[in-house]
Amino acid sequence: MSAVVDEHDHHADDHHDHGPAKGLLRWVITTNHKDIGTLYLLFALAMFFVGGAMAMVIRAELFEPGLQFVDPAFFNSMTTMHALVMVFGAVMPAFVGLANWQIPLMIGAADMALPRMNNMSFWMLVAGVLLLASTLFMEGGAPNGGWTLYPPLVLQPITVGKALPFAIFSVHLLGISSIMGAINIIATIFNMRAPSMKLMDMPLFVWTWLITAFLLIAVMPVFAGAVTMLLTDKFFHTSFFNAAGGGDPVLYEHIFWFFGHPEVYIMILPTFGVASTIIPVFARKPLFGYASMVWATGSIAFLSFIVWAHHMFTVGLPLAGELYFMYATMIIAVPTGVKVFNWTATMWKGAMTFETPMLFSIAFVVLFTMGGFTGLMMSIAPSDFQYHDTYFIVAHFHYTLVPASVFILMAAGYFWLPKWTGNMYNEKIGQLHFWISVVSVNVLFFPQHFLGLAGMPRRIPDYAVQFADWNMISSIGGFIFGISQLLFLYIVIDTIRGGTGEKVSDEVWEDAAKHSLEWTLPTPLPYHTWTTPPSVVPTEHVLDSH
Amino acid sequence: MNDAVSKKNLKLARTLLIAAIAMFGFGYALVPLYDVLCEWKWIERDRPDDIKKVPEVAYKVDMNREVSVEFMTILNESTPMEFHAEKKQLNVHPGQYYTVNFYAENKTDKEIQARAIASFTPAVISRYFEKIECFCFSEQTFKPREAKTLPMRFVINPDIPEQYKTITLSYTFFDNTEKSVKK
Numbered sequence: 175m176s177a178v179v180d181e182h183d184h185h186a187d188d189h190h191d192h193g194p195a196k197g198l199l200r201w202v203i204t205t206n207h208k209d210i211g212t213l214y215l216l217f218a219l220a221m222f223f224v225g226g227a228m229a230m231v232i233r234a235e236l237f238e239p240g241l242q243f244v245d246p247a248f249f250n251s252m253t254t255m256h257a258l259v260m261v262f263g264a265v266m267p268a269f270v271g272l273a274n275w276q277i278p279l280m281i282g283a284a285d286m287a288l289p290r291m292n293n294m295s296f297w298m299l300v301a302g303v304l305l306l307a308s309t310l311f312m313e314g315g316a317p318n319g320g321w322t323l324y325p326p327l328v329l330q331p332i333t334v335g336k337a338l339p340f341a342i343f344s345v346h347l348l349g350i351s352s353i354m355g356a357i358n359i360i361a362t363i364f365n366m367r368a369p370s371m372k373l374m375d376m377p378l379f380v381w382t383w384l385i386t387a388f389l390l391i392a393v394m395p396v397f398a399g400a401v402t403m404l405l406t407d408k409f410f411h412t413s414f415f416n417a418a419g420g421g422d423p424v425l426y427e428h429i430f431w432f433f434g435h436p437e438v439y440i441m442i443l444p445t446f447g448v449a450s451t452i453i454p455v456f457a458r459k460p461l462f463g464y465a466s467m468v469w470a471t472g473s474i475a476f477l478s479f480i481v482w483a484h485h486m487f488t489v490g491l492p493l494a495g496e497l498y499f500m501y502a503t504m505i506i507a508v509p510t511g512v513k514v515f516n517w518t519a520t521m522w523k524g525a526m527t528f529e530t531p532m533l534f535s536i537a538f539v540v541l542f543t544m545g546g547f548t549g550l551m552m553s554i555a556p557s558d559f560q561y562h563d564t565y566f567i568v569a570h571f572h573y574t575l576v577p578a579s580v581f582i583l584m585a586a587g588y589f590w591l592p593k594w595t596g597n598m599y600n601e602k603i604g605q606l607h608f609w610i611s612v613v614s615v616n617v618l619f620f621p622q623h624f625l626g627l628a629g630m631p632r633r634i635p636d637y638a639v640q641f642a643d644w645n646m647i648s649s650i651g652g653f654i655f656g657i658s659q660l661l662f663l664y665i666v667i668d669t670i671r672g673g674t675g676e677k678v679s680d681e682v683w684e685d686a687a688k689h690s691l692e693w694t695l696p697t698p699l700p701y702h703t704w705t706t707p708p709s710v711v712p713t714e715h716v717l718d719s720h
Numbered sequence: 721m722n723d724a725v726s727k728k729n730l731k732l733a734r735t736l737l738i739a740a741i742a743m744f745g746f747g748y749a750l751v752p753l754y755d756v757l758c759e760w761k762w763i764e765r766d767r768p769d770d771i772k773k774v775p776e777v778a779y780k781v782d783m784n785r786e787v788s789v790e791f792m793t794i795l796n797e798s799t800p801m802e803f804h805a806e807k808k809q810l811n812v813h814p815g816q817y818y819t820v821n822f823y824a825e826n827k828t829d830k831e832i833q834a835r836a837i838a839s840f841t842p843a844v845i846s847r848y849f850e851k852i853e854c855f856c857f858s859e860q861t862f863k864p865r866e867a868k869t870l871p872m873r874f875v876i877n878p879d880i881p882e883q884y885k886t887i888t889l890s891y892t893f894f895d896n897t898e899k900s901v902k903k
Contacts, residue, residue: 287725287729287732287733288729288730288733291733330797353737353740356736357732357733357736357737357740358733360732360736361729361732361733361736364732365725365728365729365732366725366729391736391739391740391743392739392743393743394740394743395740395741395743395744395746395747396743396744396746396747396750397747398744398747399744399745399746399747399748400747403748403751411898414751416894417837417892417894418796418835418837418894418895418896419896422754425750425751425754428750428754429747429750432747432750490843
């Protein structure tokens with residue numbers, strides 16, 4: 175309990191050498207950035223399995239044509255909830271968890287800038303996700319109009335049941351939680367850095383999160399506004415999106431994707447940050463093109479605001495709009511390409527070793543690039559009419575999310591868990607996990623490109639027989655991928671409980687301390703770190719910009 | 721954390737919170753902004769639902785061309801009416817005026833306010849389809865069990881490009897009784 179009081183005590187010279195509070199209540203009232211980071215990460219891991227279970231229902235139903243296991247309305251609930259749970263319950267919170275653990279360690283801060291708000295944003299996230307999950311047990315079932323919640327579909331009684339207002343309030347809570355998290359991260363980075371660390375000395379993970387936090391503050395409120403309009407359209411007789419009252423459903427799509435496109439970069443920019451942290455350590459070279467990485471991240475974030483309508487090429491945009499959004503979207507390939515080449519150049523002639531975090535990072539570079547290429551294909555407005563709302567888009571965004579964001583989150587787990595816990599994970603099982611994952615994820619998602627090009631629409635529980643073979647292969651890949659993630663769960667639990675028992679050095683990985691500050695701290699990390707800021711910061715990672 | 725830093729933190733947090741609230745407002749500002757932008761000449765948005773009434777002018781009738789106009793009538797799921805067009809399809813010459821009657825009936829014992837919303841396929845046609853008179857221009861009031869014949873008078877502008885040979889025009893009646901301001 176005293177820990178909480180002391181954090182806000184106005185005695186700068188107060189000693190923080192006490193450990194965590196005793197008992198389970200510690201986890202409820204904690205304001206320690208490491209505890210909150212752990213809570214975020216474990217919650218995200220749990221939600222990864224909840225969302226994954228929903229994906230298994232989807233793949234089981236699609237295993238062969240016809241309706242086998244679930245009724246179509248429930249199937250649609252599963253696609254909707256799978257997306258919402260994975261985006262708002264798993265990937266975003268996992269990166270906030272990493273930010274909580276790593277940003278203070280990497281910039282030499284004792285804690286986050288606003289520790290109590292930090293606690294509140296975590297518990298609000300839990301409340302939001304539980305509210306969302308509660309809709310599964312409601313009369314009429316969970317929302318099943320797709321995660322984008324498009325009107326008029328989502329406002330029709332048959333698709334909402336009683337769930338819509340609950341889903342909307344849940345989005346409000348999740349939005350407030352992420353905005354508070356973002357404010358905290360920005361304040362931490364701007365005000366709590368070690369005095370000797372300039373902005374351009376910061377590790378790239380910190381940079382990408384800084385930019386992501388600004389994106390969150392800019393777009394989460396817009397999404398909150400859009401769902402509020404849905405709510406008032408449904409219950410208070412407004413007509414924002416109601417054609418009969420002079421509204422326009424297409425307006426919703428514009429507002430939604432004004433949020434939605436930056437949102438996808440909110441999930442990928444921290445991914446880039448982690449990859450840029452891990453690759454140099456295992457290539458034993460400084461990151462190639464540090465400054466260009468920072469600028470590329472900034473450019474991607476800026477471009478994300480002006481390309482939203484490429485999600486809606488087929489709604490009947492004017493020709494000028496189609497052309498503008500097509501070219502603007504293509505430009506994003508330039509800064510993204512800069513990043514991919516920089517990672518490759520970092521590895522070039524490096525003394526590389528292939529521990530599990532590096533394997534996941536290399537797979538990320540390759541597979542994310544494939545996801546990027548299919549994105550480029552769809553940016554071409556005339557061909558997008560063919561791909562729109564087919565399994566091609568499903569394959570595209572899963573390539574940018576699963577073997578990209580999710581792989582990098584796993585890599586981050588393998589990379590930092592030894593530092594956090596002081597225990598080494600089992601490298602053999604880690605490598606097994608990697609190889610099963612990387613093969614099965616491709617068996618799972620690659621055939622979906624073929625299905626999409628052949629014309630199979632997304633969000634359908636049944637399909638024409640010509641799609642049967644690839645769906646079956648995709649489902650088999652899905653089951654293997656799903657089950658193999660239990661290996662990761664096992665490794666996480668095993669590492670926390672002692673791992674291999676091997677003694678872990680402070681650096682953990684060879685020469686890691688040249689790259690970033692956290693490796694100069696003792697292993698396992700004490701409960702309080704950087705109570706006095708570090709005097710010298712490593713700048714190897716920024717060498718070629720100095 | 722010393723006093724100065726925590727003051728700085730709170731100040732920055734406050735600024736960012738205000739930014740977040742402003743962005744919530746920006747979401748709402750997109751609604752009027754959308755309508756303004758859609759009026760821009762170069763955007764050329766086709767909005768079949770807000771076709772303005774145009775005065776009847778004499779066009780040169782193009783007797784060499786025939787365009788097939790199909791009429792679809794749809795009731796929004798909660799609209800308790802009967803609604804159909806007297807003709808399902810009409811072959812028209814661009815430049816010549818036609819009147820088509822629609823039939824609509826209130827199937828309840830209550831008065832209802834209903835609004836018909838038009839939609840064209842292909843959407844670009846709305847630029848050449850000129851309505852002189854239409855029941856869709858305003859909200860319609862139906863007394864209990866009342867049946868009405870609703871005329872729609874139109875002309876297809878002779879400037880219509882050659883490639884359009886079939887036009888589908890659909891009307892959807894929405895029950896606006898709850899929302900109507902006209903009670």
